[in-house]
Amino acid sequence: MTMDTKNGSGRTTGRGIGLAAVRGLALALVSLPGAVLCFCLSLVSIALIPIGVGIVTTPYVLTGVRAFANARRVLAAEWGGVRIPPAYRPLPEDANPWARTFGMLRDPATWRDLRWLPVDMTAGFVTALLPAVLLLYPLEGFALAIGLWRVFPDGYWYGFVPVTGQASAFGAAALGLVLLFLAHFLTPRLLGVHFRLTRAVLAGDQGELADRVRVLTETRRDAVDTSAAELRRIERDLHDGAQARLVAVGMDLGTIEALLDKDPARAKELIAQARKSSVEALTELRELVRGIHPPVLAERGLGDAVRALALRLPVATEVSVDLPGRAEAPVESAAYFAVSEVLTNAVKHSGADRIWVDLHRADGMLRATVTDNGKGGAVIGAGSGLAGVERRLGTFDGVLAVSSPAGGPTMVTMEIPCA
Secondary structure, eight states, X not given: OXXXXXXXXXXXXXXXXXXXXXHHHHHHHXXXXXXXXXXXXXXXXXXXXXGTHHHHHHHHHHHHHHHHHHHHHHHHHHHHOOOXXXXXXXXXXXXXXXXXXXXXXXXXXHHHHHHHHHHIIIIIHHXXXXXXXXXXXXXXXXXXXXXXXXXXXXXXXXXXXXXXXXXXXXXXXXXXXXXXXXXXXXXXXXXXHHHHHHHHHHSOOGGGHHHHHXXXXXXXXXXXXXXXXXXXXXXXXXXXXXXXXXXXXXHHHHHHHHHTTTOXXXXXXXXXXXXXXXXXXXXXXXXXXXXXXXXXXXXXXXXHHHHHHHHTSSSXXXXXXXXXXXXXXXXXXXXXXXXXXXXXXXXXXXXXXXXXXXXXXXXXXXXXXXXEOSOOOOOOOTTSHHHHHHHHHHTTTOEEEEEOOTTOOEXXXXXEEOO
């Protein structure tokens, strides 16, 4: 029994080392070209502001930089358990290009992003690549020991070992064995160093606490405005819909009472009409309640509520749920309506014929990912549904990240802190 436990632990450790190496290699392959592209486009766009071209291009470029940074924030949380909360200042939805450009340039978070890009393409690239190198480089030493050294007649340096014959090749293998031993302990830690470096540059310091308070104040104001707009919508729907139908039912009943003896046939018609109006009023009330807080969400939780939502979509939707328990009701409600809005956008604008939804909780965070195989091109901008989703999540200190290259696929990841 003891030996089995040890073997299982070794397999788990081996998988962890291999996973850290693969993730580090993936980060290295993404961080270098992505950071170089974002940094160059930002410099060129900002340099073109004096001649007017940058006024138009800078908001789009900086939005792309924020999306790149937010995607790394999500990976840092999912792969390294490192939380890097964003603190971008919200922009008015109806802001013109001039206001958007200088609003974003006045945001300290924008300059943190721009400072992070050169760090990510240099030190970030190295720290991401090291786990893979530390795991794969020993294989070269072993290959030299089994005869690869013969391919290099003039000798070959493996690390600090000059390989000129079989004996020195065995020395290279010994060095590879030492490196492999070190990889066992250092590979996951090196990946953590990469994410902590990212947090050190991207995260705000204590001197920006006032900015953070201001962001929270603005998100609270957005929440209050959204709540007030929702109350007005409910009042309007009740007044124009169910209330008007119920008033009509009352008038029909008064007429029926007067016609029962005089014109029974007409009274029967009015009874049927009143029954139909009452059914329509009940249907409208149910739809209204579903729009406020779906009964299935209150009774069966977020997973079943999203599954029920997916069943009503005209696009084939697959839902994967891994939620060990119920989150707080406000968090569940925010996540449900955020997923609903993203699904609605996907159905209306993506041209997708298949959608995947993944819900899971890890490290105190509720994460929802919606992926479609549509045409891509989705952005978080003024007037888009995703901007509203970002504001809704911002009320809960949540994060929204969008990956949507031209031609697709589109992946929208939402993350909300929850107990």
